[in-house]
Amino acid sequence: MDGTINLLLEKYSHSRRDSLIPILQEIQEEVGYLSEEAIVKVGNHLNIPTSKIYGLATFYNQFRFEPKGKYHIQVCHGTACHLFGAIRIIDIIERKLKVKAGQTTRNGKFSLEIVPCIGACAQAPVISVNGEYHSNLTEDHLGQVLIDLNGE
């Protein structure tokens, strides 16, 4: 990971503050999340205090600060899914898996992310686990999905 970030920063060798967001996006793309180390490196590179980078990154939902879990669960919170009970779904997942949005469970098995519309409004509410969609979710259905994942 060390090398990845260094390589990436080399590309931005003459950049200034305005490239902060693209740099962070690219790191997240490559590494999956913004580690403390990444934030420190970017800070040194652009000469920006880490508090400012962290402040800016937390402003946007897209950034995460922990590596993804083995199962990365994305819950859609677009308008349609919201109307069909996305909040309830988030709530259940948070409780059952003991994980908070944006975080990863201690054992590294699950991570939870809340995302804007993922384009399956007709089948709301929708979640995706490692890219695989589970649509028209009922509470029972969700419960089963979680049990299956947990069992593995």
Add this chain to the structure above:
Amino acid sequence: MQFNIEVNNRVIEARKGETILSTLYRNGIKVPTLCNMKDLSPTGACRICVVEVEGKENLITSCSYPVEESMRIKTHSPRVVKARKTLVELLLSNHPDDCLYCERNGCCELQDLAIDLNIRERRISGKKSRHKLDLSSPSIIRDPAKCILCGRCVRVCDEIQSVSTLDFLNRGSKTLIGTAMARDLNFSSCINCGRCVMVCPTGALHEHGYMDEVLDSLNNSSLNVIVQYGPAVTVSLAEEFGIKPGKDINGLINAALRKIGFKYIFDTAFAADVVVMETVETLMQKLESNDGFPVISSCCPAWIKYAEQFYPDALPLISTCKSPQQVLGSIIKSYFASEQGINPNSIYSVSIMPCLAKKFEAQREEMTHKTISDVDVVLTTREFSRLIQLYGIDMHNIEPQTPDSPFGVRSSASKLFGASGGTTEAILRTLHFKMTGKEMSSMKYQELRMVNGVKEVAVKIGGKEINIVIANGLTGIRNLMEGILNKTINAHFIEIMACPGGCVNGGGQPFKSDDKDVKARMRTLYDIDDIDSLKVSHKNPLVIDLYEKYLDKEGSDKAKRQLHTCYSKRDVLL
């Protein structure tokens, strides 16, 4: 350029380029503000300062809007007052409302606004903000539930102190102030200077208080509770008791401390004299070999932590001499304890300081040897005033007393430690004597006084030019440090104080004081020096005694062991 505008049907004079708010203030018209900070660029975040300007549809934030010719302004029209009131009601809607138990009860700007705007009921109620207290730092407690997101702390930390520990995290209703990676303060780059505490309008940032610890120890008859107080405390405490700013109440402080029940009372200024002796010794040695300059001052623990984080390469330049607080703490538990036949383990050493970083300093690992800490606990000037209240002592009706021997005499040079430039002045007086064998004819170094920011000064001692830099507040610190490290700034001695103006303006001093009060405190220190007959540290008979009986001579092995310390690089997120 000047022109007239009309405010509340009165014509007043405005200056081109200033904000509406500045014009109003200059003309004695009061408008409430929250996020606005003197000398810093406006952000317009809180909107409390809104006024109505004829011809403009929306209310305008006076702190960020420039005055324009022939403006007609209403500062307290029904529309304006209603808007302000609603804003404050919104701020209060999720506020914890535990004012009675709040650190800032009675000196809270939110409370004041609610009173001024006649808010008498909760009209808007929101979900109470619930956040964990951050108790990790020995100096500063963060209570995010009381934060109104004015951003003042973020801005002093960035713009005045160049530390940038804090920023806004998250957004919308989840916004809060926090550190990089949301670490607890004690694991962040915070230097504990407490400037954020001084500007926070509410109780969201306040000092880590240790009153209970002090009370417990006072009530514990097996302990010898000893107290010291810093030079800048005697010229500020009076304000807490309604006495005019700048009054020196040193004698009353001794009397009050004795009433409270402290067994021995010492003035930290005595130890400042010792610090002068040790620092001058270091300078003399370096002058002899003409090598190893500059020597950078070590009295300010906030500056020390700053250097340990941001400029580890400069650590070898910092004087190894402990600060006066730690020096006194150390000799109390060694020399004094053995003179008195007291077991150092039974001494509880309290220090009253104008400073929040001193709380951190007392807990530094380097300040404890074989489980005995130089200083056990540090109270601020503010906590001290509460202690006095608690014991029901009437400061208007007690007789002044003197501190205890064997540290009962101080030079007036040591008092100057309380103001930026003062440490240097005290050191130069003794350096002059050591270099030339003669006392200075006039003791004053006017050019070292009332410095604002960073100043380079050259003085002549016995034909030799000694170069000095004085810095207070950390605004210009980066340039200064770069200059030192790449040798474009060549000085013999550099004094750095984290607080603008020095300790008279420390983070533990009374709230609600302004520049004028701080200047008054400073002036009093210089006045004390004017009338005192013992103006130099090296003539303090008790300091001479201490060296004769215990420390041997300046820079001796014993002095090194007792009075000196070391610094090391700190790993925090910068």
